[in-house]
Amino acid sequence: MQLTEMTRVANQYDYSLTLLSIPDAEWQWPEHDDGEPEEDTFDRFIRNGQYPVR
Secondary structure, eight states: OOOEEEEEEEGGGTEEEEEEEOTTOOOOOOBOTTSOBOOOHHHHHHHTTOOOOO
């Protein structure tokens, strides 16, 4: 499986951010015990009419 790791480092703040990208991975929505799918923050913004600015 192909995996891409990208890291950005901010030495001034002693901080690093790492993103792992797995293009062929299959996304599975998390579910609660009651079977209802979990709503993420992006979905909440869209539902409230706050669309992303590109």
